[in-house]
Amino acid sequence: MNELTIAMPKGRIFEEAYEMLIEAGFELPENVEMSRKLMIEIPQEKIRFILAKPMDVPTYVEHGVADIGIAGKDVLLEQNREVHELLDLNISKCHIASAGLPNTALNEIAPRIATKYPTVASDYYREKGEQVEIIGLNGSIELAPMIGLADRIVDIVSTGQTLKENGLVEYEFITDVSSRLIANPVSYRMKNERILDLVKRLKKCVK
Amino acid sequence: MSPIRKFEKPLGMRDTFPKIFEKKEIIRQTGREFLRLRGFDFIQTPTLEYYDTVGKASAIVDSSLFKLVDSQGNTLVLRPDMTTPIARVATSKLLKEKIPLRLAYFASVFRAQQLEGGRPAEFEQMGIEIIGDSSVYADAEVILTAIHLLKALGIEEFKITIGNAGILDAIIKKNVQDEKQFEELHSLLVRKNVVGFEEAVISYHLPVEKEKTLLSFIEDATEMKSIREIAKYLYEKDAFIYMEQLASILEIADATSYIAFDFTLASHMNYYTGMLFEVFATGSGFPIGNGGRYDGLLQVFGTEVSAIGFGLRVDHLLEVIPQQSDEKNEVLVLFVATQLAEALKTAEKLRAQGKRTTLQSIEGLENLAAFENHFAEIVRIGQGGNVHE
Numbered sequence: 364m365n366e367l368t369i370a371m372p373k374g375r376i377f378e379e380a381y382e383m384l385i386e387a388g389f390e391l392p393e394n395v396e397m398s399r400k401l402m403i404e405i406p407q408e409k410i411r412f413i414l415a416k417p418m419d420v421p422t423y424v425e426h427g428v429a430d431i432g433i434a435g436k437d438v439l440l441e442q443n444r445e446v447h448e449l450l451d452l453n454i455s456k457c458h459i460a461s462a463g464l465p466n467t468a469l470n471e472i473a474p475r476i477a478t479k480y481p482t483v484a485s486d487y488y489r490e491k492g493e494q495v496e497i498i499g500l501n502g503s504i505e506l507a508p509m510i511g512l513a514d515r516i517v518d519i520v521s522t523g524q525t526l527k528e529n530g531l532v533e534y535e536f537i538t539d540v541s542s543r544l545i546a547n548p549v550s551y552r553m554k555n556e557r558i559l560d561l562v563k564r565l566k567k568c569v570k
Numbered sequence: 571m572s573p574i575r576k577f578e579k580p581l582g583m584r585d586t587f588p589k590i591f592e593k594k595e596i597i598r599q600t601g602r603e604f605l606r607l608r609g610f611d612f613i614q615t616p617t618l619e620y621y622d623t624v625g626k627a628s629a630i631v632d633s634s635l636f637k638l639v640d641s642q643g644n645t646l647v648l649r650p651d652m653t654t655p656i657a658r659v660a661t662s663k664l665l666k667e668k669i670p671l672r673l674a675y676f677a678s679v680f681r682a683q684q685l686e687g688g689r690p691a692e693f694e695q696m697g698i699e700i701i702g703d704s705s706v707y708a709d710a711e712v713i714l715t716a717i718h719l720l721k722a723l724g725i726e727e728f729k730i731t732i733g734n735a736g737i738l739d740a741i742i743k744k745n746v747q748d749e750k751q752f753e754e755l756h757s758l759l760v761r762k763n764v765v766g767f768e769e770a771v772i773s774y775h776l777p778v779e780k781e782k783t784l785l786s787f788i789e790d791a792t793e794m795k796s797i798r799e800i801a802k803y804l805y806e807k808d809a810f811i812y813m814e815q816l817a818s819i820l821e822i823a824d825a826t827s828y829i830a831f832d833f834t835l836a837s838h839m840n841y842y843t844g845m846l847f848e849v850f851a852t853g854s855g856f857p858i859g860n861g862g863r864y865d866g867l868l869q870v871f872g873t874e875v876s877a878i879g880f881g882l883r884v885d886h887l888l889e890v891i892p893q894q895s896d897e898k899n900e901v902l903v904l905f906v907a908t909q910l911a912e913a914l915k916t917a918e919k920l921r922a923q924g925k926r927t928t929l930q931s932i933e934g935l936e937n938l939a940a941f942e943n944h945f946a947e948i949v950r951i952g953q954g955g956n957v958h959e
Contacts, residue, residue, distance in 0.1 A: 425855070426855045427854065427855015427856070428855065445761070445856075446761075447761065447762035447763070447764070448761070448762070448763040448764060448765045448766060449762075449764050449765070450764070450765060451765045543765055547855055548762070548850070548856070548857060549850045549851070549852075549854060549855055549856065549857060550855075551762070552729045552731055552830070552848075552850040553727070553729060553850055553851075553852050555830070559792065559793060
């Protein structure tokens with residue numbers, strides 16, 4: 364049996380996904396020390412976890428340094444990488460939406476959209492037949508409409524609490540997001556049995 | 571954009587340093603000897619082709635083509651694949667001489683990169699095409715050639731996944747309502763986006779029977795133990811019988827351990843019409859090659875002849891071929907100016923023994939010790955006679 368390298372996003376998704384793997388019958392230690400560690404070896408299962416920033420998981424998997432990984436649909440849509448999307452784990456659910464100050468319209472001449480997801484945002488407005496200018500930001504996107512940098516933001520929304528606290532309202536629903544199990548195309552073939560077995564076992568635990 | 575620095579190359583362009591060059595040469599020579607022995611003739615085609623012919627007929631998306639304009643105003647492309655130029659030359663000339671043709675190539679192809687680095691925009695491909703044989707034996711010969719070529723290169727851990735574009739298209743088309751749904755499902759399968767496929771099928775609100783067929787097809791096809799399991803999805807059995815024949819030929823040829831069938835296999839190379847396959851090997855994160863039957867492509871160039879072939883990516887092969895031991899067995903012949911004649915003779919003798927010999931005058935060296943470090947054996951030809959080390 365070959366070693367399987369799994370790229371996991373750090374933080375909350377890691378814990379949820381880890382729980383799922385335990386539930387699927389993988390023999391994993393109950394508590395993992397993951398404060399600063401970037402790699403965790405599980406010799407009894409021949410599994411190695413690497414911990415990456417959520418945005419980077421598809422990169423590791425595409426290049427084959429990780430065989431499989433768990434990535435948000437938002438990241439997959441934004442980066443469009445050559446990976447196989449095998450299973451919807453149905454965890455860390457949220458959606459991507461546009462938001463802005465209440466009762467405002469898009470600027471007619473050059474509507475400006477601030478976002479962490481430039482590809483998703485520009486694809487969405489193009490599909491709608493609207494030409495917009497995308498302003499890329501890395502965080503605290505809600506600031507942009509508040510101080511007049513943009514008319515709208517495109518961002519992930521889970522409870523809507525952050526929007527509300529900053530006096531913003533949701534305008535358009537763009538797409539649903541949840542965590543997906545992805546695989547490198549070569550690993551999918553070379554380690555086919557192991558990966559299909561994992562998919563099958565996880566599938567039973569999807570709620 | 572910041573100004574271009576002196577050391578920079580265009581995005582995706584790479585230098586080949588001596589070590590990699592040697593490794594590539596081994597692949598090229600091994601491949602050439604192997605394919606010639608198998609009856610394939612090597613050919614070369616031009617680097618530049620017309621956009622309107624080869625550029626449009628190739629399955630590479632427009633945005634990946636390198637385009638330029640010639641002095642008459644025609645748009646040219648750097649060849650993005652080898653199959654299309656070979657289809658052109660076979661149709662216009664070679665097929666009149668011999669049929670079926672067995673052709674082979676080792677050449678660079680060019681595909682512009684839009685994303686970040688990590689992928690070359692120019693890379694070499696080694697491959698074959700069999701043109702003018704529509705029998706299942708040509709399919710088998712192509713797959714067996716790929717298997718044996720990989721083995722000749724010393725690669726043991728690899729897998730060839732075989733599908734059939736005709737069968738896949740028929741199953742999807744039979745169960746969707748329009749061309750748009752077909753295109754969408756097909757492109758989801760190219761990326762093997764199982765989740766997206768299932769979501770899309772459900773979102774179409776197809777008649778229950780059709781929805782069920784598509785969903786169970788994708789599940790069965792990924793976990794198929796025997797190719798017979800797919801038969802129930804087919805209405806027209808010819809293609810299936812063809813694939814069964816192929817499977818049994820490959821069994822006779824003792825190739826079963828290297829192959830797997832997956833009828834959801836779809837390719838972005840949209841000229842494939844029948845059997846198609848991808849080659850995977852441990853050591854590279856990307857497929858090392860792909861191939862298939864493309865009976866429609868030659869029609870673009872005006873002949874109705876069937877064709878089939880495959881190409882391996884040399885850059886990915888480099889990652890998977892076993893490490894060559896690079897022992898240093900090079901000889902350095904150092905001489906002082908007055909002893910040139912003697913040095914020439916010595917070097918000649920060493921080379922005749924098959925030793926890689928560098929001839930270097932001491933006067934031309936600034937750092938003698940550092941240069942000597944690169945060699946396993948040193949012969950000094952000085953006033954006092956020859957010294958071997």
